[in-house]
Amino acid sequence: MNTPTADLQSLCHRLPPGRFHADAAYQAAFESDGLTAFRQRPLGVVIPECEQEVIEVIRWCYEQSVPFVARGSGTSLSGGSMPVADGIVISLNRLNKIIHVDPDNRIAVVQPGVINLHVSAAAARHGLYYAPDPSSQKICTIGGNIAFNSGGAHCLKYGMTSNHVIGMRVVTATGEIVNLGGPTLESIGPDGTGLFCGSEGLFGVALEITLRLLPKPECFHTVLVGYRSLRAAGDAVSAVIDSGLLPGAMEIMESLAIQAAEAATACGYPDGAAAVLIVELEGPREKIAAEQQQLDAVIAATDAFETVVAADDQQRAAIWAGRKSAFSAVGKLSPDFLVQDGVVPRKRLGEALERIEKLSLASGLRVANVFHAGDGNLHPLILFDDSIAGQLQQAEALAGKILMMCVEMGGSITGEHGVGIEKRDYLPEMYDVSTIELMHRLRAAFDPKTIANPGKMFPGADAPALLTHGLHPLEKAGVISRE
Amino acid sequence: MVGNRSKPTLSAVTAETTLVSSRSLSGIVEYEPSEFTFTAMAGTTLNEINDTLRDKRQYMPFDPLLADHNATIGGTLAAGISGPGRHRYGGVRDFVLGAQFVAGDGQLIQSGGKVVKNAAGFDIPKLLVGSCGRFGAITQLTFKVFPRPQGIQTYQVRCSDHAMAATVIAAAARGRWELDAIDYSAKTRMVWLRISGAAEISQAIADDMQRVGVADSLTRVDSDQAALIWQQLGSFEFGPELDCVAKVPTTLRQMIGLADWCDTSKHAAVLHNSVAGAISWIALSQHDLDDFDTYLRETEVTGQLMRGPRAPDGRLVIGNRGINHIESAIKHAMDPVGRFPIFER
Numbered sequence: 001m002n003t004p005t006a007d008l009q010s011l012c013h014r015l016p017p018g019r020f021h022a023d024a025a026y027q028a029a030f031e032s033d034g035l036t037a038f039r040q041r042p043l044g045v046v047i048p049e050c051e052q053e054v055i056e057v058i059r060w061c062y063e064q065s066v067p068f069v070a071r072g073s074g075t076s077l078s079g080g081s082m083p084v085a086d087g088i089v090i091s092l093n094r095l096n097k098i099i100h101v102d103p104d105n106r107i108a109v110v111q112p113g114v115i116n117l118h119v120s121a122a123a124a125r126h127g128l129y130y131a132p133d134p135s136s137q138k139i140c141t142i143g144g145n146i147a148f149n150s151g152g153a154h155c156l157k158y159g160m161t162s163n164h165v166i167g168m169r170v171v172t173a174t175g176e177i178v179n180l181g182g183p184t185l186e187s188i189g190p191d192g193t194g195l196f197c198g199s200e201g202l203f204g205v206a207l208e209i210t211l212r213l214l215p216k217p218e219c220f221h222t223v224l225v226g227y228r229s230l231r232a233a234g235d236a237v238s239a240v241i242d243s244g245l246l247p248g249a250m251e252i253m254e255s256l257a258i259q260a261a262e263a264a265t266a267c268g269y270p271d272g273a274a275a276v277l278i279v280e281l282e283g284p285r286e287k288i289a290a291e292q293q294q295l296d297a298v299i300a301a302t303d304a305f306e307t308v309v310a311a312d313d314q315q316r317a318a319i320w321a322g323r324k325s326a327f328s329a330v331g332k333l334s335p336d337f338l339v340q341d342g343v344v345p346r347k348r349l350g351e352a353l354e355r356i357e358k359l360s361l362a363s364g365l366r367v368a369n370v371f372h373a374g375d376g377n378l379h380p381l382i383l384f385d386d387s388i389a390g391q392l393q394q395a396e397a398l399a400g401k402i403l404m405m406c407v408e409m410g411g412s413i414t415g416e417h418g419v420g421i422e423k424r425d426y427l428p429e430m431y432d433v434s435t436i437e438l439m440h441r442l443r444a445a446f447d448p449k450t451i452a453n454p455g456k457m458f459p460g461a462d463a464p465a466l467l468t469h470g471l472h473p474l475e476k477a478g479v480i481s482r483e
Numbered sequence: 484m485v486g487n488r489s490k491p492t493l494s495a496v497t498a499e500t501t502l503v504s505s506r507s508l509s510g511i512v513e514y515e516p517s518e519f520t521f522t523a524m525a526g527t528t529l530n531e532i533n534d535t536l537r538d539k540r541q542y543m544p545f546d547p548l549l550a551d552h553n554a555t556i557g558g559t560l561a562a563g564i565s566g567p568g569r570h571r572y573g574g575v576r577d578f579v580l581g582a583q584f585v586a587g588d589g590q591l592i593q594s595g596g597k598v599v600k601n602a603a604g605f606d607i608p609k610l611l612v613g614s615c616g617r618f619g620a621i622t623q624l625t626f627k628v629f630p631r632p633q634g635i636q637t638y639q640v641r642c643s644d645h646a647m648a649a650t651v652i653a654a655a656a657r658g659r660w661e662l663d664a665i666d667y668s669a670k671t672r673m674v675w676l677r678i679s680g681a682a683e684i685s686q687a688i689a690d691d692m693q694r695v696g697v698a699d700s701l702t703r704v705d706s707d708q709a710a711l712i713w714q715q716l717g718s719f720e721f722g723p724e725l726d727c728v729a730k731v732p733t734t735l736r737q738m739i740g741l742a743d744w745c746d747t748s749k750h751a752a753v754l755h756n757s758v759a760g761a762i763s764w765i766a767l768s769q770h771d772l773d774d775f776d777t778y779l780r781e782t783e784v785t786g787q788l789m790r791g792p793r794a795p796d797g798r799l800v801i802g803n804r805g806i807n808h809i810e811s812a813i814k815h816a817m818d819p820v821g822r823f824p825i826f827e828r
Contacts, residue, residue: 104653105734105760127657149602156519156599162606163577178809185761186732188787188800189826190618190810191563191576194609198602218659241517244540244630284660286687287680343598347517375600376518412601419603430603434590439605441819445812457604 007064008044011088014056021045030089033074033081034136035422037338042069042083047091051111051207057090058205059175067451070205072113072141075134077339078420080148080200084454090205092143098122099208106213107166107183112143112206119211128213131158134416135324146206149198151416153249153323156374158214160416162197167210170196172203173447183210195442200418201453203446217248217282221292222316225277225299226270226306230254230369233275234350236302237373240279241346243298245291248282250374254353256333257326257368257381264329267322270306277373278323280316323370327381330368334383338395341417342406346376355405356380363398365391377415378406404429419457427459484620486526486555490562490789493615493799496824505557508622511535519599520580522625525557532556542631544572546664551718557621562789563613564730566717567664567677570656570758572629575612581625582608584618587818597625610813615799617826618817632679635663637709638689640674640698642667645742648674649735649760654697656759660688666716669742669754675712676701719790721753721766727791728766729775729801735760737784744778767791776801798827 012020022044031039043066048054054070061068067087074081083089095111098118102108103126108119116137119130133152134140140150145161146168158164167181181193196203227233233252240247253261254275262269269276279299281291299307310316331337344352353369356378360367366383380402384395403413407429413419419427428436440458443450485494486505494502505526514521516539523532529543529550536542546568547559560582565574572578581595594607611618642648648667651674655665664677676692678685689701704712715721719728733741738756741763745752750768752775757764767775769791776795779786779802786801788794794801806828814825 102734103657104649106656127659149606151600151602157572159573159577160600160602162609163573172809176808178807179805180807180809182732182805183734184732185569185758186563186565186574186730188613188730188732188785188805189807189828190614190813191609191612192807192809192813194576194606194612195813197609198606215657215659215661217661238517241519244633246630284688286684286691287661290681290684341602343596343600345515345518345598347515372600376598377600411598412596412603414602415600416602423603427604430596432593434586435592435594435604435607438586438590438592438594438607438816441816442605442607442610442813445809445816 007066011057011060014060015046015053016049019046019048019053021047030074030083030091033071033076033079035077035079035082035420038079038082038421040083040085042089043086045089045091047094049094051095054090054092054095054205054207055171055175055177057088058171058173061088061451062173062175062449065449065451067454069453070143070201072144073115073139075136075140076144076148076420077341077417078148078414078422080418080420080456081144082421092141092205101126103128105183108211108213110142110209110211112141112146112209114142116140116142116145123213124216127216129216130164130211131214132161132164142209142211143206146197146209147199147201148418149416151377153251153372155372155416156250157246157248162194164212165193165197165209166212168193168196168206169208170204170206173449173452181210185212198418200420200457202443202457204452219283219285219288220310220316221281221288221295222310222319223279223295223299224269224308224310224319225279225302225304226273227275227277227303228273228305230275230353231350232303233277234373236277236299236304237349238347239298239302240295243294245281245295245298247279247374249278249280250372251278251323252276252371252373253323253326254369256366257330257370260329260333260368261322261326264332265321265325267318268308269322270308273306278319326370327379330381330383334366334385336384336386336392338382338399340378340380340382340399340402341414342378342403342411343415344376344378344406344409344411346373348409349373349376352378352405352409356402359398359401363394365395365398372415375415376411400426421456424457425459427457484557484616486558487528487553489549489552489554490558492788492790492793493562495793500824503620505555512623516541519628520597520625521628522581522597522623523556524623525621526555529554529556529559536628537631540631541628543578543626544629545569545575545578547575548717549719551714556624560612560624561614561616561621564789567666567713567757570665571661571663576609578627579608579612579624580627582611582621583623584611585620585622587619587820587822592619595625599627615826617814617823619823632663633681634685635677635679636682636685637704637712638676638678638701639704640676640701642672642674644672645669645739648672649739651698652759653735655692658692658697660692665759667756669745669756675704716755716757716764719766721755724750725753725766725768727769727772727788728764729786729788731763731765731779731784731786733760733763733784737782738763740782741765748774779803800828804828
């Protein structure tokens, strides 16, 4: 799809001066996202200042049949916001207004470039917060969260992003403005808001979003437990679930990740643990007082060798710092790594981890596991060295085997990072031809010319250049971390 | 596709449309208490599912309605309706994980997944919520479930008017107490608060709400009376002369307006608000339908009739149409041969 320079001039004419940039510095700045393995320089970058400018760009793209990729802070771990060659990047970071917070109806209306954590900050004075908390929440934007239906550590109890988005005004890839949902939790007719969440930018751009806010939990009871084996930690998760408790979060890290986190943050995790389990209860003090006794009794009956209960906010923060830093810390053990995001049924977690260990041994590559144990969402981190010929291919082959294992166990290829570029070849492992055909038809309803974020989610498109691996520059700087 | 037709307005189609019953598509296919998931055929009744979950101390937190009328899980999803418990953890849209259905071209579609977390592909199961069977014949559904609370107590707050009720609702919903449900009966001017947990914990929370001034007085409702209160909504029992029931998504301000409209309606329409203002259930006589439609249009509010005749001009929605052009394109994608009726806004 070649676009003559003259056409770019026509785009410039539709926008105020200074919005469109086609110089190499901008092309380079937007060539990648959180999946640093892939890079692709776009034709140019538009940085709109308002909604109408976004609409103008998309209408121009539709008229000229030029592909576009809308993005926020570019923290996608699946390559979801990778540019397209001969395409335009629309950077939405300047659409960053929190339009209003309505404490009585517990909603916030925001623009797509608003940073996730800023919503909670704006709601805090009303005792409210925005629940979805991807680890990159200090920097990732609501628009990106919607596109990839982002998760976080609290999904079992609170759900994903889509469970907290109740309405949107969107511009489809044809330039049409559509209202989905509305200002209340319920709407009439098919749930278009639910469909749009997780559509990976293939439908268009959300321009104004209505989010559901929740009362901030009053109390936390955070427990860190050390186990001599991964299986014992897995059994403890089952015991907590069987007890009837519904923790806000349940996370497991295994030894390699523990050592790396300890080295990075001195988080005080138990020495010599093969696995640590973090369980956190949250709620009103009256309920937590009762539930913490119940949880402590459940944990005491497991095969734990050390149990630490966070005595205050500082200790709780230290426990979470270890967990949240785990991926970037493990990443420092190796020049390069790949992270996977598969899901297995919770009861098969132990079996899945044993199989990953065998696959790791067979491939000769180390794998560190950190995962959301409550919802069976694995994050195996595959360590390799790209300077050694063939190791990247080995790592990708191992990652593929892990994804296939997740599907075979009745799970999913992605729990919260989305398919993007990274896992698009595996989508047919989850859905049959008819279902994928239906997805293509749905996409065409919003984007008949296939210009919105092409090359993502579905197999068959040209792969962009695979260049480098390693930590994202922002991870190296300690600004963002991964789930 | 129809289940046991507990929301008959939604399946009141033209004579040339063939109704297919899901009644024989009944039964729980898989239930994994440790996974917090179950899969059931579309025609499985809510009663059967509720009973099965109760045995394992679990429940559907979205609190589906009309179980006493043999409502099915497929119909509940297609109608997109949730009960008072939606307040705490979310509605039917927030708990559906996977959907199997037959598309208009006869293809069997398996969308979503069977695990509690899945971000692969478009979220078609959510699109089916509220679609009223217009996109495909739903055959099987997978849902997330949660542990059942140890106990539930109901408290009531008597309000002098609807504005006071809105103030009580807003304060109760915003607080630290994590209430299970917040409903309002406009006719009796009573706000009902459902608090989960052991009785002494619920009482401590109610005492604190009173202490901080959410309301001057929170009175505990005995369990028999509480069961009756929640069952009346759960069964749409609003009075024999009120033959229409509509769901109207509302803000608190819109709820007050609707409550005022009910107070002055010719045939004594009633409003039961659920989910802290978000859902207004209006029960009315069909002789008030035209006035109701006019009021909703004037205030730009959209509703949907679940019981009673269709809207005055034969549409599925009442009041503001909320025309959405993408909906017809989505309909064509889901049902390219036009096998199913259209969703008439």
